[in-house]
Amino acid sequence: MGALTPPIIIRSLSQVLGFILAIALIILLLEGYAYLLFFRRPRTLAAAVFARSVQVGLAGLLILVTLRFLERIGLITDLVAALRLAPLTTLPERLWAAWAAAVPAPWHFILLGALVLTLEAMIYLTSEPRPSRLGLAYVLILPALLGISLLIAIPFLFEVRLAFSNMAMYTAQNPEFGLRYGIENFVKVFTGPVAKDATFFEVFGRTVLWTVINVSLHITGGLILALLLHRPMRLRGLYRTILILPWAVPSTITAMAWRNEFDYRYGFFNIMLRNLQQFFTDLTAQTQGLPLIYDLFAWLSQAVHPVPWRQDPTWAFISVVMTNVWLGIPFMMVVILGGLQSISQEYYEAAEIDGANKWQQFRHITLPLLRPVLVPATILGTVWTFNRFEVIFLVTQGGPQEKTDILVSSLYKAIFQFYRYGFSAAFALVIFLILLLWSIFYLRITRGLRGVYE
Amino acid sequence: MRREGFSLSAVEVAAAPARAWPRLRVQALFRRARGDSPVKRLLIHMALWAACLVAVYPVLRVVTISLRPANKLLTTSLAIIPEDATLTNYIELLVGRAGRPTEFYLWIWNSLLITVTTATVGLLLSATAAYAFSRFRFPGRNAGLIFLLSTQMFPAAMLLLPLFIMIARLNLINSYLGIVIAYSVTAVPFSIWMLKGYYDTIPRDLEEAALIDGASRLGVLWHIIRPLSTPALAIAFLFNFMSSWNEYIVARIILNKREMYTWPLGLWTFTEQYTVLWGKFAAASILVAVPVTLLFLYSSRWLLSGLTLGGVKE
Numbered sequence: 001m002g003a004l005t006p007p008i009i010i011r012s013l014s015q016v017l018g019f020i021l022a023i024a025l026i027i028l029l030l031e032g033y034a035y036l037l038f039f040r041r042p043r044t045l046a047a048a049v050f051a052r053s054v055q056v057g058l059a060g061l062l063i064l065v066t067l068r069f070l071e072r073i074g075l076i077t078d079l080v081a082a083l084r085l086a087p088l089t090t091l092p093e094r095l096w097a098a099w100a101a102a103v104p105a106p107w108h109f110i111l112l113g114a115l116v117l118t119l120e121a122m123i124y125l126t127s128e129p130r131p132s133r134l135g136l137a138y139v140l141i142l143p144a145l146l147g148i149s150l151l152i153a154i155p156f157l158f159e160v161r162l163a164f165s166n167m168a169m170y171t172a173q174n175p176e177f178g179l180r181y182g183i184e185n186f187v188k189v190f191t192g193p194v195a196k197d198a199t200f201f202e203v204f205g206r207t208v209l210w211t212v213i214n215v216s217l218h219i220t221g222g223l224i225l226a227l228l229l230h231r232p233m234r235l236r237g238l239y240r241t242i243l244i245l246p247w248a249v250p251s252t253i254t255a256m257a258w259r260n261e262f263d264y265r266y267g268f269f270n271i272m273l274r275n276l277q278q279f280f281t282d283l284t285a286q287t288q289g290l291p292l293i294y295d296l297f298a299w300l301s302q303a304v305h306p307v308p309w310r311q312d313p314t315w316a317f318i319s320v321v322m323t324n325v326w327l328g329i330p331f332m333m334v335v336i337l338g339g340l341q342s343i344s345q346e347y348y349e350a351a352e353i354d355g356a357n358k359w360q361q362f363r364h365i366t367l368p369l370l371r372p373v374l375v376p377a378t379i380l381g382t383v384w385t386f387n388r389f390e391v392i393f394l395v396t397q398g399g400p401q402e403k404t405d406i407l408v409s410s411l412y413k414a415i416f417q418f419y420r421y422g423f424s425a426a427f428a429l430v431i432f433l434i435l436l437l438w439s440i441f442y443l444r445i446t447r448g449l450r451g452v453y454e
Numbered sequence: 455m456r457r458e459g460f461s462l463s464a465v466e467v468a469a470a471p472a473r474a475w476p477r478l479r480v481q482a483l484f485r486r487a488r489g490d491s492p493v494k495r496l497l498i499h500m501a502l503w504a505a506c507l508v509a510v511y512p513v514l515r516v517v518t519i520s521l522r523p524a525n526k527l528l529t530t531s532l533a534i535i536p537e538d539a540t541l542t543n544y545i546e547l548l549v550g551r552a553g554r555p556t557e558f559y560l561w562i563w564n565s566l567l568i569t570v571t572t573a574t575v576g577l578l579l580s581a582t583a584a585y586a587f588s589r590f591r592f593p594g595r596n597a598g599l600i601f602l603l604s605t606q607m608f609p610a611a612m613l614l615l616p617l618f619i620m621i622a623r624l625n626l627i628n629s630y631l632g633i634v635i636a637y638s639v640t641a642v643p644f645s646i647w648m649l650k651g652y653y654d655t656i657p658r659d660l661e662e663a664a665l666i667d668g669a670s671r672l673g674v675l676w677h678i679i680r681p682l683s684t685p686a687l688a689i690a691f692l693f694n695f696m697s698s699w700n701e702y703i704v705a706r707i708i709l710n711k712r713e714m715y716t717w718p719l720g721l722w723t724f725t726e727q728y729t730v731l732w733g734k735f736a737a738a739s740i741l742v743a744v745p746v747t748l749l750f751l752y753s754s755r756w757l758l759s760g761l762t763l764g765g766v767k768e
Binding site for chain 2: 003004008009012013015016019020023024027072073074134136137138139140141142143144145146147148151152154155156158159162225228229231233235239241242243244245246247248249250251252253254256257258259260261265266268271272274326330334380383387389390393394408411412415416421424425428431432435436439
């Protein structure tokens, strides 16, 4: 077991290539359809009737396939059952089965493709070109529309619907939907534990703390390093490269590496602390008799000691923050460095002539001119930190006793450890709402969106 | 600082703020004329050395551990090159032991396949839409843009539950397709947003001139925009590649069969038994990290320009 063998390579490659090919085919088919719809005008009435009926038929089939898909994933299963739509939604499936039974294996696929192509070719031949101002826009958007509705819109609707269900481990197959379950779920988010013990407000408070500490340290650290680097000097390129390392090395690896440095016996931090303690103890022994110095070292040898990083909630929280700060500073540094380089030197010269000192220059030139870089970087940084629980997951797994969980990691636990699906959907929507309100608020006060979409 | 083989178009070079190196040189000369005092320069270098040490040390520790022999894994020594340094961990990882072939290549292969597919699908679905968002004023455009922006704000964790259920109901757990779908959730909107930012920086005059000369819209797209957008597509590809290459949490729930593991999942199996396999974990980390890190460092300037074009554009 386990080795990479040629059969595995071939099997996996064919799976993936087939997948990409299928997507490309679907896109091409839809594009052809859209092109004929927007850019061709049938020449005669008969051609128009033919074209429109083919188009309506295909659109109808597409809608039915979509409905069937939604039914299959469970989004509208109960609606289909209630409205007795099953004969309709399974129509494409039954048609396909009948077709596949009638025509032998590879040909059913090829013939169907040829049929569709012939229909489209006939529409093309019986029509003339027509100008369309926005047609191209829609033709271009189509693939993305397909992707986004499949990947985001449908899951989001599904999430809203799940929030109003009692879906959990034992009801995963046939959950019940209803307003009362929804109210129950949302009430539970704010009153009950979100994962096992921790309550919503406790975790929310910690998330805010986590975000504020991280982002402010990222920006401060990044700003200091960028200011240090932003000058002519030897080894500048080397420094820059080395300082980006924490961002460049895959964070999965560094987070796991940091996790082990917090080991009580063999981790780096405790080894250092233990050595320091030993050092102070030795000094204490040597300075016996010197009143104040002895007291100082005696106190230090007591105060410095190995720390239970994994067992103590506060230290565990500090350990994840340390890891995340280390990971996040390089990004801010590079962003701010880019901003610094776009500030013209002339401002500083003018300020110098006016007799401004370094601090005044920093305060009144550098900071305001960095604003266009700092504002969006802060927004993004905040949202990323708020949502990024990979570090927490890899370093402490939220422990001890969920004392280092943030909202998103609690959500993850509620889903994949406690299988509280309905509740988790409601919880996710609450988190979504918090982020939405925050971004609107922040964009309002900083007008950071200005220029972003025009 | 332009490099061969990846020449950016003039338009993009003008647009990317992270690339202001030549200008910096001029500034540099200026600054030197003003000059910092030697003491200050020394202090600055010392501060930077300290920062570099902090940045590098955790990575160096991984190297150290990877070189330790199995019976010396648990030690409180802080030496960078351990005593009795050995390459056993690497050899075991690359060649395997008798009767136990190595799984390392399988993980790398899975990761590579999934990542390249995700990045390709991301581009397939987003490349043309970005252009439409940049150039056309069609009904629904603003709503679409705000929607895209908000997807940048609310990453996939929000949609993890419905996606997981969808993937499970479609029997796609433990399949490449399932994980690619999960990763595309972030890859597609991100690519559209980033590429749109890029197209915005291409002057419209180019297209208008071609249109006046009688080219069709599609012709413009093919003959002018397509060649210009190659570097941006490469950046988007690289970005999607990087983010899914390192992903662990989503992979964990969708891939739970050992032969489907990506390398982060594989590495995690080493850390579950701290004492036994910690050295192997470190060796595997180094083997995975070196090429990716080099790729990242090499392309960081373009990655950053992509990021600023997308999210941080002013």
